[in-house]
Amino acid sequence: MQALVQQLIYGIQLGSLYALIALGYTMVYGVLKLINFAHGDVYMVGAYVGFYACTSWLPFKELATNPNAGGTNILLAIVALLLSMAICAVLGMTIERFAYRPLRNGLNEVDAIFWGFAIALPISSKFGPLFSVKGGLAFIVIGVILGFLMRPVMAYMRKRIKLSSSRLNALITAIGVSLALENSGLLVFGSDQKFIGNLIPESNWNFGGIQINSGQFIIFCVSIILMAALRFIVLYTRRGKAMRAISHDIEAAKLMGIDTDKVISFTFALGASLAGAGGMMVAAMTHVKVTPLFGLQPGLKAFVAAVLGGAGNIPGAVLGGIIMGVSEAYVAGSPYSTYKDAIAFCLLIIVLLVRPAGILGKNVAEKV
Amino acid sequence: MLRGTFVRFLGFAFSLALLLLVSKGAAYIKDYYVSVIVTCGIYVILAVSLNLINGITGQFSIGHAGFYAVGAYVGASWSLLALPRIADTPLLKIGTPVGDTINVIIAIILGAGAAALAGFVVGIPSLRLRGDYLAIVTLGFGEVIRVIFLNMDAVGAARGLTGIPSIVSNHDMSIFWVYGVAILVIMLSKNLIGSVRGLSFLAVREDEIAADAMGVNTTRVKVTAFVLGSAFAGAAGSLYAHFATGISPDVFDMNTSIIITTMVVLGGTGSITGSVLAAIMLTALPEWLRFLQDYRMVIFSTTLIVMMLTRPQGIFGHREISFASFKRRKRAVIGGGEAP
Numbered sequence: 001m002q003a004l005v006q007q008l009i010y011g012i013q014l015g016s017l018y019a020l021i022a023l024g025y026t027m028v029y030g031v032l033k034l035i036n037f038a039h040g041d042v043y044m045v046g047a048y049v050g051f052y053a054c055t056s057w058l059p060f061k062e063l064a065t066n067p068n069a070g071g072t073n074i075l076l077a078i079v080a081l082l083l084s085m086a087i088c089a090v091l092g093m094t095i096e097r098f099a100y101r102p103l104r105n106g107l108n109e110v111d112a113i114f115w116g117f118a119i120a121l122p123i124s125s126k127f128g129p130l131f132s133v134k135g136g137l138a139f140i141v142i143g144v145i146l147g148f149l150m151r152p153v154m155a156y157m158r159k160r161i162k163l164s165s166s167r168l169n170a171l172i173t174a175i176g177v178s179l180a181l182e183n184s185g186l187l188v189f190g191s192d193q194k195f196i197g198n199l200i201p202e203s204n205w206n207f208g209g210i211q212i213n214s215g216q217f218i219i220f221c222v223s224i225i226l227m228a229a230l231r232f233i234v235l236y237t238r239r240g241k242a243m244r245a246i247s248h249d250i251e252a253a254k255l256m257g258i259d260t261d262k263v264i265s266f267t268f269a270l271g272a273s274l275a276g277a278g279g280m281m282v283a284a285m286t287h288v289k290v291t292p293l294f295g296l297q298p299g300l301k302a303f304v305a306a307v308l309g310g311a312g313n314i315p316g317a318v319l320g321g322i323i324m325g326v327s328e329a330y331v332a333g334s335p336y337s338t339y340k341d342a343i344a345f346c347l348l349i350i351v352l353l354v355r356p357a358g359i360l361g362k363n364v365a366e367k368v
Numbered sequence: 369m370l371r372g373t374f375v376r377f378l379g380f381a382f383s384l385a386l387l388l389l390v391s392k393g394a395a396y397i398k399d400y401y402v403s404v405i406v407t408c409g410i411y412v413i414l415a416v417s418l419n420l421i422n423g424i425t426g427q428f429s430i431g432h433a434g435f436y437a438v439g440a441y442v443g444a445s446w447s448l449l450a451l452p453r454i455a456d457t458p459l460l461k462i463g464t465p466v467g468d469t470i471n472v473i474i475a476i477i478l479g480a481g482a483a484a485l486a487g488f489v490v491g492i493p494s495l496r497l498r499g500d501y502l503a504i505v506t507l508g509f510g511e512v513i514r515v516i517f518l519n520m521d522a523v524g525a526a527r528g529l530t531g532i533p534s535i536v537s538n539h540d541m542s543i544f545w546v547y548g549v550a551i552l553v554i555m556l557s558k559n560l561i562g563s564v565r566g567l568s569f570l571a572v573r574e575d576e577i578a579a580d581a582m583g584v585n586t587t588r589v590k591v592t593a594f595v596l597g598s599a600f601a602g603a604a605g606s607l608y609a610h611f612a613t614g615i616s617p618d619v620f621d622m623n624t625s626i627i628i629t630t631m632v633v634l635g636g637t638g639s640i641t642g643s644v645l646a647a648i649m650l651t652a653l654p655e656w657l658r659f660l661q662d663y664r665m666v667i668f669s670t671t672l673i674v675m676m677l678t679r680p681q682g683i684f685g686h687r688e689i690s691f692a693s694f695k696r697r698k699r700a701v702i703g704g705g706e707a708p
Contacts, residue, residue: 035500102677115674122663122670150678167499168428172633173676175626179669187662300511300622307504342515345508349493352505356496 002209007333008326013216015325016223020278021302022309022317023230024092024271030247030312031267032104033167037174038095040299041181042272045091046084046279047290048185051194053080054284077284081222084280085273092272093265099177101261103170107150116147122187185292193289215285222281226274227318233270234314243267247312297341301328304344308351310361319359323347376555383551387544402543406611408651409546410604415631415647416553416640417600422629423638424561425593426573427494428503431510432601432628437620438486438513439479439602441523444532444609446475449522471533472545476606483602484595486513491594495587510625518617528616532609542611549607550644553600557640569593573638634675636682646683 021043028036054076102111120143121130128135205212234240242263245253254260283290305324309316324344331340351359418432451471490509494502518526534542560566571579572589580586609615631650635642657664 029500033500035503099673099677103680107677111677115670115677119667119670119674122666125663150674153678168422168629168633168637169676169680171430171503172630173673175630176669176673176676180666180673183665183669187666304504304508307501311500338519339515342512345512348508349505349512352497352501353493356498356501 003333006210007329009210009212010216010333011326011329012322013213013220013325014329015322016220017278017282017321018298018302018305018324019318019321020223020226020274021298022306022321023227023314024275025303025306026309026312026314026317027243027267027271029306030314031243031250031264032100032170033312034100034170035174035303036100036268036271037171037299037303038099038177038181039271039275040295040302041178041185042088042091042095042295043275043279043299044185044290044292044295045181046088046276047283047294048189048194048279049084049087049276050080050280050283051196051290053083053280054196057083080284081277081280084276086276088276088279089269089273091276092268095177095272096265096268099173100170101264103173105261112150113143113147116145116150117143119143119146182292182296189292191292193291194283195287195289196284219281219285222277226277230270230274231314239263239266301344304348307358308348310358313358313360316358316360380551380555384544384548387547387551390543390547404652404655406542406546408648409543409550410608410611411628411631411647411651412550412644413546413553413604413607414601414628415635415643416550416557417597417604418628419632419635419638419640419643420557420560420600421593421597422632423636423643424557424566424573425569425590426576427590427593428499429490429494429506429594429597430503430629431490431506431508431625432597433620433622433624434490434506434510434513435483435486435598435601436605436608436624436628437510437517437617438598439483439605440609440615440620441517441529441605442482442602443475443479443606444529444615445523446478447471447533447610448529448531468533472541472610475610476545476549476603479606479609480599480603483605484599486602487594487596487598488591490598491591494590494594507622507625510620511622514617514620517620524616526617528614528619529609530614532613532615534610534613542607546607546611549600549603553603554640554644556596556600561640630672634672634682636684639682639684639688641688642682642684 021039024039024042025036028034028039098111098114102108117139120139123142124130124135124139127138130136130139203214205214205217234243242253242258243266245256245258246260246263250260279295282288288294301324302321305320306317307320308323309318309320324347327343327347328340331337331343355361414432414436418429421427421429486509490506493505497505517523523529560569568579568584568589571582571584572586576586579589605620608619627650631646632643634650635644635646654664654668657667
């Protein structure tokens, strides 16, 4: 009995993290009907920002290695958390602006130039570092050539076949963004494992034989606070109302004068900042080592959680995350612990066979 | 009609003979190039077979590596675990040309059959699910299959299987077998599109409800597509196992599924020639980009995004390249394509 309760607590703690990431998936799916595969990698970037903030960027970094710092470390943790959230929000908006918006509205000059320079960046590093004369020159020349060539080439191709965007297409673009983030992560951060250690001194509390780890408890509390904040934004602000309107019917929302591009951008910022917070907390409060591929598995599981609860449904994402965490904790504690990565999908398949739109999702009949 | 069949048969026999010749010639080129050519062929089979499900029938399956894994493991288990026990049977003797050929054929058929069974199981949820939900379920099936192999001690768990006998005792024949199966799947897809039954597949892609209303048995069409597509993926897996002579669960992870899906979309969903070309391109391009070292995957992924943004319908859209398309450029090709 005690073991069961213990696993339940582990599961809820793990589940709150999944729920935090799943919220970003579900909000984006709600407004755009797009599986944002890059979300798990935003979580990875959040963890790296947390790592660098705690170990080298912030002025009071020496506190992180000082075991007696106590209270000031909490300040450091909060500043690092906010920094991760802010940087991830900007990253999320950038991804939306340059990768997903052209899918909806077509590629314009600014996007073409951006992608020209994006391809030029790795190629030019063949010629030398970016800030050397040779490398910088190569970057500018290749970027300008690619960026300005892309528009006429595209205009020629579009003349022949009209622009049509499908779901599969959006999915491949998202996968491309995810691959790009992972591989540039490998280049920028290196493939070695990064590890902050315990930012806030760790302790285990014992309640009648049931252990609660302080780090995981903090993750749980912060997740709950962030989810409450999200609920407030979505339900009681004008932006949140606009988000709900878009997820209900994007065309009608446009006709009502909602600037859909701006609201979608805001949705990405919100989701990405939650993922960034999750990444930073995992890097700083647990013993998980950070690598460029570290967002892959949690990202996939969080996405499964979002679908489990009903994609596009915010309470569903939280419910799905908790179910996922608890079931994983129970399997991990059982003799079949090696199957813990498969349980998520088995659960998903069973639930979708019974309720094709997820647990809380509404099954909308297709109109002819 | 009869003449067409005859010409087609002649073409098939001719291409097989040509393949045999090329396979013999493979002894004179570097092993590295042979391995790139064979890998290209395996991905051609995978992409064309996924195109059957995603492109022609319009389902949304992104877990093809699961079927690939089933085929590879079943084929390898036959050669490695079952075959040594009955190796004394005259026709199945290892090391003799006849015995090796028959064994390869049995391994391919077993791999394809097992994958077809798995495809049947996955095809059933596709009756209830649509779009993104189906996509995530197929992805999940792929992962579940991988985790099961990862935990199965009989097939080596995480170490995988090694020492699988290579195709016909040496690598000479691998090009022949791989491209032979590739030609088979391409011909099957092409004939399917041209046939009456194939039209019902296309109808399901264009509008499932309308197809249902017109009397198309959508359930049967979708399950057939899944079974056929996964059978060929299984054949590809069996070929891969016998070419690489060693397999492990991490070869068949999510990334492999995603790469196969990317090939189909990049080539133009529904276009067979597009899938073939994209499969060759996406296998050869990373090899060709090797001189860029660490930067190659970054360039690869950004190029992928740019391709999707500038040409969302893929390289060919719904169109096909064929000899006829060079002769009569105005004709719209079956498959819902626009006239060029």
